[in-house]
Amino acid sequence: MPGPVPESWPGLIGTELNAAVQIIHRERPDIxxxxxxxxxxxxxxxxxxxxxxxxxxxxxxxxxxxxVVPPAPYIG
Structure with a gap:
């Protein structure tokens, strides 16, 4: 993966849950x-x-x- 690999997604707070899951999977297909x-x-x-x-x-x-609500989605 080129560039920094995200480990948290603070920008997804307030996003509809299914859309947030799709964004995370697109940015981190390894998870x-x-x-x-x-x-x-x-x-x-x-x-x-x-x-x-x-x-x-x-x-x-x-x-x-x-x-999605705080805390922001994170790897853990």
Missing amino acids: RIARVLPPGEAPSPPPQDQERVIIYNDVGPVPNTWV
Whole structure:
């Protein structure tokens, strides 16, 4: 991959969840696992020898939508 490899995505806060997952996968195709959590929940330990992205989400402004909330998605 040319250029810097992102390890967090602060610009995705407020983005619809599915769109955010697609952006992360496009920027980091080497990461196959996205752990989606509600606000305040601690992630479980990652699978051994695998990198994953932690994404916090909450209900969006439109019914039946979810948006990315702080902290920004990160590898962990």
